Amino acid sequence: MQILSATSVALCSALLSTLADAAATRxxxxxxxxxxxxxxxxxxxxxxxxxxxxxxxxxxxxxxxxxxxQSDAAVQNAHSMLMDRADPASPLYGQHLTANAVADLFAPxxxxxxxxxxxxxxxxxxxxxxxxxxxxxxxxxxxxxxxxxxxxxxxxxxxxxxxxxxxxxxxxxxxxxxxxxxxxxxxxxxxxxxASYGFSDGVKALGLRRREKDTDGARLQRRTEQAAATAATKATTAAAPWVTGGCDEFATFECIRAQYGLPLPSSLSKVTPVSGNQLGIFETAGQHYSQDDLDIFFSYTAPEIPDGTKPELRAIDGATGPATTQDTAGAEANMDFEVAMPLVWPQKTVLFQVDDEYYENAMTSGSGRVKGIFNTFFDAIDGSYCTFSAYGQTGNCQDAACVDPVYPNPNNNNGGGQAYQGQLMCGTFKPTNVISISYENAENSLPANYLRRQCLELMKLGLQGVTVVVAAGDNGVGGHAANGGDAHKGCLGSQHDIFSPVSLASCPYALSVGATKLQAAAATAASKGTFVEVGPTDFYTGGGFSNVYPTPDWQQSAVATYLGRAKLGFGGYSGDTVQENSGTNFNKSGRAYPDVSALGSNFYMVYRGGLAKGGGTSVAAPVWAAVLTQVNEARLRANKTAVGHVQPVLYKHPEVFTDVVEGSNPGCGTTGFVATAGWDPVSGLGTPIFPKLRDLFLSLE
Incomplete structure (x- = not known):
């Protein structure tokens, strides 16, 4: 008998293993x-x-x-279903879908x-x-x-x-x-x-006075000027009157209600607010309201609101609520709630405070560590969004071009105790019927497909009957910082003369809101004490045409009429690629914004204990959000559904608006667009006539 050596045995074993692997492979x-x-x-x-x-x-x-x-067919099918539910002529109008039904639309x-x-x-x-x-x-x-x-x-x-x-x-x-x-x-x-992880080498701690600045990514959108000097007497009692000028100088709630025909507190207090119809307001970037400021403000303007009344906090991914001290209050957060709460009272508001303080600081530090500001919010109100795939983007972005916050926050050792160590919140909170957002990014600061995926989420929310109201920006056609400085700053192209649109306002599924200011009407007996609205000049309302999204069907006629009527000193190109042709400054085939407008200038507010003027589309957006919340109150009481995606209705009914025909939004070395009769990229369709708007939506099933 032949005995095999150990080496031979090993070789045979290896050969048998190889043959077995080959057989398995076959x-x-x-x-x-x-x-x-x-x-x-x-x-x-x-x-x-x-x-x-x-x-x-x-x-x-x-x-x-x-x-x-995500197939194009699925996206188109979902869009068609949204139009069926948003078109007032459709038998499916107002028949919104559940979150699960919407998720199924996009399933492979x-x-x-x-x-x-x-x-x-x-x-x-x-x-x-x-x-x-x-x-x-x-x-x-x-x-x-x-x-x-x-x-x-x-x-x-x-x-x-x-x-x-x-x-x-x-x-x-x-x-x-x-x-x-x-x-x-x-x-x-x-x-x-x-992943592009952030790393803090000196992010300011919560409770310290924040340096507020514009960045190319997440930009805190607000314009606040202190109306009183540092040593001004702080408001401590409800002694009136606190405003001595007219509505053109100091816009108060009496002015807003009178201008738009909104219901008075005395009539609203007689009815019980509809359950589940709170107005939601988005906050981030270190913006925290002061409860003391709200109490002082309401004591002057809305005494029907009791001291201590506050929004319901829905804290997302380790976010914190109100400012810890009055002198660390954020102007944006104060303004959003001082605008919205009295207009919807006795209905309540919800604060969606988004991201832990580490990331909120990073958004305003100018470090570029965080560029995205909305994805974690959408994750929290729609669990399917956390892993939603569309346009080559899945989940939150960690490419350097579009950094979103990561949870558990990997910067725990450098976050000063501000880094949230919990899991990313997915579907933790239910969206409110109306959500107001006063923040924005320049379209060109993030990848187009990243923005398209976010915009698709607004379509999904619209299918569920949610209206997302977004401020159009405060820098005219320039996108960022065109006011008070370089007229070309924030603009596109090698010559910095191509207009720079902003997102989310440029998403066709967002209700984009521009700003106006009140101006005393011509002195006649009939006009005594009345005001007209014009484009503001203390800042320039955002507006223009998207370089990412095409013109949606519902606004094509209005846009074509404007482009055929307006006398502009520049032309437009077509397509989603910026074209540097002489004399062409905007994408005339893009989604046009804003859709509507509202008062956004000289709003009187309380900020860090003193009286202040606030302004910007950050005022106008919560005004419109409050208006639509009141419309929903009426529809829900009549056993109808929330209004959801409102643009198709609004563009078919210009009679529910006061047209704004004066104003412009300069930038990029141009005079910008001009307001005209009908829709325009300065004031949109105009400002609301609430009784007509309410009655219109009540007439729809």
């Missing part, structure tokens, strides 16, 4: 793989590739997620899900019972050993270290998917994505 279907994602130099800046993950290691169990592509086809799952099981060797579909049907999810993931994706996984923060993540330089399945797959995690 049993698995062959796929023609194509490279799906890979690292470019800009993706790995600030990162160092370390060791490759051990293939045989059991400690590296990778949580795999395969996101499905069953055939696509099964095909991708079959690939994972057959080519990756992953047992079928380990693979599941996410609740929103946007992801396949399974845990994989390193060898399984590398075999499936023809990839090599490494540990990458972020050199500034020391954070380590798992990623691969590139990965592959079957050519036949590439059309269904958005991207896979862990994959090539490397």
């Amino acid at each position: 049993l698995r279907p062959r796929h023609d793989l194509v490279r799906h994602e890979w690292h470019e130099p800009r993706h790995i800046q600030g990162w160092k590739r370390r060791d490759r993950l051990a293939i045989s290691s059991t400690e590296h169990l990778l949580p795999m997620r395969i996101g499905f592509v 086809a069953d055939e696509a899900v099964e095909a991708v799952k079959r690939w994972v099981v057959e080519s990756g060797g992953v047992a079928a019972d380990r693979v599941s579909l996410s609740a929103n049907r946007q992801w396949l999810q399974f845990d994989a050993h390193v060898d399984e993931a590398e075999q499936l994706l023809r990839a090599k996984f490494y540990s990458y270290e972020h050199l500034q923060s020391g954070v380590n993540v798992t990623a691969c330089p590139e990965y592959h998917v079957p050519a036949a399945l590439q059309q269904h797959i958005d991207y896979i995690t862990p994959g090539t994505k490397l």
